[in-house]
Amino acid sequence: xxxxxxxxxxxxxxxxxxxxxxxxxxxxxxxxxxxxxxxxxxxxxxxxxxxxxxxxxxxxxxxxxxxxxxxxxxxxxxxxxxxxxxxxxxxxxxxxxxxxxxxxxxxxxxxxxxxxxxxxxxxxxxxxxxxxxxxxxxxxxxxxxxxxxxxxxxxxxxxxxxxxxxxxxxxxxxxxxxxxxxxxxxxxxxxxxxxxxxxxxxxxxxxxxxxxxxxxxxxxxxxxxxxxxxxxxxxxxxxxxxx
Amino acid sequence: xxxxxxxxxxxxxxxxxxxxxxxxxxxxxxxxxxxxxxxxxxxxxxxxxxxxxxxxxxxxxxxxxxxxxxxxxxxxxxxxxxxxxxxxxxxxxxxxxxxxxxxxxxxxxxxxxxxxxxxxxxxxxxxxxxxxxxxxxxxxxxxxxxxxxxxxxxxxxxxxxxxxxxxxxxxxxxxxxxxxxxxxxxxxxxxxxxxxxxxxxxxxxxxxxxxxxxxxxxxxxxxxxxxxxxxxxxxxxxxxxxxxxxxxxxxxxxxxxxxxxxxxxxxxxxxxxxxxxxxxxxxxxxxxxxxxxxxxxxxxxxxxxxxxxxxxxxxxxx
Numbered sequence: 001x002x003x004x005x006x007x008x009x010x011x012x013x014x015x016x017x018x019x020x021x022x023x024x025x026x027x028x029x030x031x032x033x034x035x036x037x038x039x040x041x042x043x044x045x046x047x048x049x050x051x052x053x054x055x056x057x058x059x060x061x062x063x064x065x066x067x068x069x070x071x072x073x074x075x076x077x078x079x080x081x082x083x084x085x086x087x088x089x090x091x092x093x094x095x096x097x098x099x100x101x102x103x104x105x106x107x108x109x110x111x112x113x114x115x116x117x118x119x120x121x122x123x124x125x126x127x128x129x130x131x132x133x134x135x136x137x138x139x140x141x142x143x144x145x146x147x148x149x150x151x152x153x154x155x156x157x158x159x160x161x162x163x164x165x166x167x168x169x170x171x172x173x174x175x176x177x178x179x180x181x182x183x184x185x186x187x188x189x190x191x192x193x194x195x196x197x198x199x200x201x202x203x204x205x206x207x208x209x210x211x212x213x214x215x216x217x218x219x220x221x222x223x224x225x226x227x228x229x230x231x232x233x234x235x236x237x238x239x240x241x242x243x
Numbered sequence: 244x245x246x247x248x249x250x251x252x253x254x255x256x257x258x259x260x261x262x263x264x265x266x267x268x269x270x271x272x273x274x275x276x277x278x279x280x281x282x283x284x285x286x287x288x289x290x291x292x293x294x295x296x297x298x299x300x301x302x303x304x305x306x307x308x309x310x311x312x313x314x315x316x317x318x319x320x321x322x323x324x325x326x327x328x329x330x331x332x333x334x335x336x337x338x339x340x341x342x343x344x345x346x347x348x349x350x351x352x353x354x355x356x357x358x359x360x361x362x363x364x365x366x367x368x369x370x371x372x373x374x375x376x377x378x379x380x381x382x383x384x385x386x387x388x389x390x391x392x393x394x395x396x397x398x399x400x401x402x403x404x405x406x407x408x409x410x411x412x413x414x415x416x417x418x419x420x421x422x423x424x425x426x427x428x429x430x431x432x433x434x435x436x437x438x439x440x441x442x443x444x445x446x447x448x449x450x451x452x453x454x455x456x457x458x459x460x461x462x463x464x465x466x467x468x469x470x471x472x473x474x475x476x477x478x479x480x481x482x483x484x485x486x487x488x489x490x491x492x493x494x495x496x497x498x499x500x501x502x503x504x505x506x507x508x509x510x511x512x513x514x515x516x517x518x519x520x521x522x523x524x525x526x527x528x529x530x531x532x533x534x535x536x537x538x539x540x541x542x543x544x545x546x547x548x549x550x551x552x553x554x555x556x557x558x559x560x561x
Binding site for chain 2: 002003004007011013014118151204219229
């Protein structure tokens with residue numbers, strides 16, 4: 001037995017949590033929630049591959065659905081390897097502020113970021129088709145004080161033209177990280193691209209530079225740039241509103 | 244410096260083997276009659292830092308060359324160093340930054356960026372490198388260096404990774420102040436325009452039993468700081484118990500396993516050992532002083548554990 005063997009109990013791998021915040025209000029009924037369910041279910045195997053091959057960090061998934069209130073699908077983030085998508089149903093209104101408050105509670109080392117080996121900054125992916133029906137400002141203000149949120153990769157998809165773009169921009173911190181899906185096919189592409197890209201960028205170690213303090217970009221900058229390129233490619237496909 | 248021993252080991256990361264990526268770490272150690280030096284550098288990797296494996300090699304070489312030139316004047320500058328280490332080590336930092344930038348620019352002149360290297364970059368990044376606006380960022384890397392002479396020691400660091408020193412009483416500390424700008428998986432770098440401002444240092448006339456400098460691939464492989472300190476304690480005990488070459492080989496065999504079970508990242512460690520003729524046993528680390536808890540000056544990062552009590556505990560720099 002080697003001198004280092006007894007250290008093995010203290011060796012662990014870092015994690016990166018990918019948060020899905022999904023609007024399941026009544027207006028998401030039909031092809032919208034259908035596309036969301038299908039796309040997330042289909043992208044899980046790819047996230048498993050990234051987690052397996054990109055050993056900088058293990059990817060875990062957490063899902064928060066919000067309608068009249070909000071609820072976590074699982075009590076803890078689940079390893080991508082073991083994650084099974086539970087198809088979401090719709091109903092109720094759009095309590096986005098409640099979702100922000102619940103997300104803030106879990107963005108803590110005492111909650112979802114508690115892995116012993118430490119967590120990379122998370123990726124947070126918000127999908128919504130409407131206007132918040134509660135006072136979201138308070139929840140978002142609280143979230144903006146959270147250091148995990150500040151360092152997270154944040155992206156939002158507005159599903160259709162009724163979504164409140166200003167709220168989504170306020171959430172991501174910039175307009176570049178807000179996409180608009182005008183039909184189910186585009187939404188599926190966006191969910192796949194965002195999930196995969198955020199997971200790849202978010203789970204890599206050693207990005208360089210500091211927001212506002214360096215000419216080199218943060219992960220959010222890198223992500224926003226890739227989103228822009230992806231969005232430009234989509235423009236021709238996305239001309240028709242088909243919801 | 245006949246009593247000092249040095250070693251350096253650098254092992255490609257488990258994930259890098261799987262992804263067919265070259266090792267981006269570099270490590271170097273040196274010992275002569277005047278000084279013992281341990282250096283590790285961690286190239287950033289990633290698309291934009293496509294020559295960071297070269298950047299870390301260049302950083303290790305130029306840092307060592309700068310330190311060697313600096314130490315050749317140690318008899319003349321020792322009084323000034325004692326009186327004002329910030330100023331004197333500041334000059335050394337500037338010299339390292341200047342030499343690294345010069346060497347990187349020379350490397351680009353001799354080996355211009357190829358189409359294959361630029362092909363994977365986004366439009367904006369490609370333009371930057373094509374016009375050589377920020378060519379240094381392709382070579383971005385961190386640096387940790389520690390030097391022990393007959394009468395003093397000092398450490399220099401930019402970016403993440405950790406320098407851990409074993410004191411005479413068995414206490415393990417991080418002598419070089421942590422930089423809270425290295426948070427989560429963000430690090431400062433010698434390629435940044437503000438590199439000098441982010442270069443930290445340590446100076447003392449009290450010599451440690453051992454000093455280890457390790458890249459973040461080492462740090463990130465352990466569940467907590469205590470586990471990292473256990474690792475450096477084990478290395479010290481190993482060198483105390485075994486023949487030097489046997490101890491190096493045992494560590495060399497362990498590092499790939501550490502990367503596989505831990506960070507997956509490249510793992511590099513270099514050390515200066517001042518343990519010859521001293522009793523290095525488990526008892527050393529059982530003294531009341533060896534708490535394994537960092538003192539206030541050794542805090543290693545910004546806390547994210549509890550938004551209401553931000554000073555409650557530490558967070559690792561990924």
